[in-house]
Amino acid sequence: MATHFLGDTAVLTGRTLRHVTRSLDTIITTAITPIAIMLMFVYVFGGAIDTGSVSYVNYMLPGILLITIASGISYTAFRLFGDMQGGIFERFHSMPIARSGVLWAHVLTSLVANVISLVLVFGVALLMGFRSGAGVLSWLAVAGILILFTLALTWIAVIPGLTAKSVDGASAFSYPLVFLPFISSAFVPTGTMPGPVRAFAEHQPVTSIVNTLRGLLTQQPVGTDVWTALAWCAGILVVAYVFANVSYRRRIS
Amino acid sequence: MSIPTASARAPGPAIHVRGLERSYKQLRVLRGVDFEVARGTIFALLGSNGAGKTTVVRILSTLLKADAGSVRVNGFDVATQAADVRASISLTGQFAAVDEILTGRENLVLVARLRHVRQPGAIADELLRRFSLTEAGARRVATYSGGMRRRLDIAMSLIGTPPVIFLDEPTAGLDPQARIEVWQAVEELSERGTTVLLTTQYLEEAEHLADRIAILHQGRIIVDGTQDRTTTSNK
Ligand SMILES: Nc1ncnc2c1ncn2[C@@H]1O[C@H](COP(=O)(O)OP(=O)(O)O)[C@@H](O)[C@H]1O
Ligand SMILES: [Mg+2]
Numbered sequence: 001m002a003t004h005f006l007g008d009t010a011v012l013t014g015r016t017l018r019h020v021t022r023s024l025d026t027i028i029t030t031a032i033t034p035i036a037i038m039l040m041f042v043y044v045f046g047g048a049i050d051t052g053s054v055s056y057v058n059y060m061l062p063g064i065l066l067i068t069i070a071s072g073i074s075y076t077a078f079r080l081f082g083d084m085q086g087g088i089f090e091r092f093h094s095m096p097i098a099r100s101g102v103l104w105a106h107v108l109t110s111l112v113a114n115v116i117s118l119v120l121v122f123g124v125a126l127l128m129g130f131r132s133g134a135g136v137l138s139w140l141a142v143a144g145i146l147i148l149f150t151l152a153l154t155w156i157a158v159i160p161g162l163t164a165k166s167v168d169g170a171s172a173f174s175y176p177l178v179f180l181p182f183i184s185s186a187f188v189p190t191g192t193m194p195g196p197v198r199a200f201a202e203h204q205p206v207t208s209i210v211n212t213l214r215g216l217l218t219q220q221p222v223g224t225d226v227w228t229a230l231a232w233c234a235g236i237l238v239v240a241y242v243f244a245n246v247s248y249r250r251r252i253s
Numbered sequence: 254m255s256i257p258t259a260s261a262r263a264p265g266p267a268i269h270v271r272g273l274e275r276s277y278k279q280l281r282v283l284r285g286v287d288f289e290v291a292r293g294t295i296f297a298l299l300g301s302n303g304a305g306k307t308t309v310v311r312i313l314s315t316l317l318k319a320d321a322g323s324v325r326v327n328g329f330d331v332a333t334q335a336a337d338v339r340a341s342i343s344l345t346g347q348f349a350a351v352d353e354i355l356t357g358r359e360n361l362v363l364v365a366r367l368r369h370v371r372q373p374g375a376i377a378d379e380l381l382r383r384f385s386l387t388e389a390g391a392r393r394v395a396t397y398s399g400g401m402r403r404r405l406d407i408a409m410s411l412i413g414t415p416p417v418i419f420l421d422e423p424t425a426g427l428d429p430q431a432r433i434e435v436w437q438a439v440e441e442l443s444e445r446g447t448t449v450l451l452t453t454q455y456l457e458e459a460e461h462l463a464d465r466i467a468i469l470h471q472g473r474i475i476v477d478g479t480q481d482r483t484t485t486s487n488k
Binding site: 022 | 346353
């Protein structure tokens with residue numbers, strides 16, 4: 001049975017990917033909010049924000065990318081919730097397949113769907129004048145951090161997907177995650193914020209991730225931010241993974 | 254690990270249940286259920302709404318753990334040999350477990366791939382034909398009627414020819430025509446040597462289909478009797 005784990009997971013992932021490709025509106029919806037925020041900030045507020053020598057669209061794109069992921073994973077929870085409700089999970093669980101493959105299929109699909117949304121948002125940012133002289137290694141690092149962040153948030157999304165009582169409950173958890181970049185260094189330098197807000201902004205995960213991505217894309221040194229960012233991502237990933245698996249075992253026992 | 258097939262049968266009855274107990278918190282749903290199902294026969298578990306039929310089926314198909322008792326399916330213990338049990342069974346739950354976004358054919362191919370049968374496409378087409386779904390096969394299941402979903406659900410359970418099949422209230426909510434189609438599918442299964450355990454709320458349905466009927470009431474089997482199916486069946 002273990003030897004079938006990869007094959008079975010691939011088959012199950014093919015199924016959930018079809019759910020994505022047959023409701024492309026979910027990808028559009030995921031991308032539209034961050035794009036709207038980007039338009040607002042660049043063309044309305046951006047002129048009033050002093051970001052030094054960095055153009056505003058270059059400055060805020062990292063935060064926009066994180067918002068894209070945070071809103072994208074609510075559909076992961078939504079798809080998982082649908083499977084729990086529909087009884088198809090029970091069918092899979094009563095079959096001789098590796099049970100964990102059922103969850104991994106959703107996680108891999110979440111990665112693919114989010115990458116598509118991120119590419120869309122990147123495309124719009126390019127049209128709006130985003131430019132980067134970053135080298136291949138920096139781009140790979142950017143991609144790696146975005147994927148790690150997506151994985152961490154996806155495992156968070158698995159928890160409400162498995163435990164929610166209603167479809168609204170399954171996706172409502174993502175609102176605070178979408179909001180978090182606004183109280184960070186994503187849109188305005190934290191130096192302008194009043195004391196307690198600034199303290200929060202500088203110590204929450206988004207700021208270190210945003211600073212790292214921004215450093216990589218604008219070819220500035222990333223300093224210790226990269227380690228703080230990786231530690232946050234890895235920490236969230238491990239904790240969420242453990243809780244998701246506990247919820248999963250509770251649901252299927 | 255061995256993957257049992259319909260041909261590789263362990264000796265003894267297909268299903269063996271002794272002293273099965275299960276509670277949900279304070280609610281004692283099963284209080285010592287005993288029954289046995291001989292290989293190749295149709296067994297009907299009859300009980301009113303809330304009697305515990307679904308609880309029994311979920312325990313037999315390894316989805317739920319028993320509090321006490323011994324349960325063996327195809328010779329394998331559901332608690333300690335769950336993987337072997339799953340390789341021996343197919344479950345058609347009380348509510349159709351089909352993927353609404355996929356087409357009927359894609360649903361069948363999906364299960365065929367997961368069961369590692371050869372030529373998943375050919376198997377899917379053959380089952381679509383057998384269940385009169387060939388024309389609907391390319392349509393998304395979301396557009397299907399209740400009867401069509403049920404038929405697809407049962408067709409999905411037949412893939413890989415498991416020796417034991419559980420059908421939890423397979424005709425609930427169906428119109429008379431669809432009900433007859435499901436009955437025919439169950440009879441066909443039995444003719445091919447599959448052991449069928451089905452649950453129902455209707456004595457008439459149990460009498461029509463089953464070789465043996467057990468009535469589940471207040472957590473126990475209160476009647477367990479064999480009947481001659483040919484006297485009540487219209488075939
Ligand atoms: N997960 C559960 N938690 C609490 N009570 C449950 C649960 N599942 C079933 N029950 C209760 O157990 C009893 C038997 O349920 P069930 O096995 O579904 O009966 P049937 O299938 O015969 O209608 C019912 O009273 C039902 O409300
Ligand atoms: Mg029931």
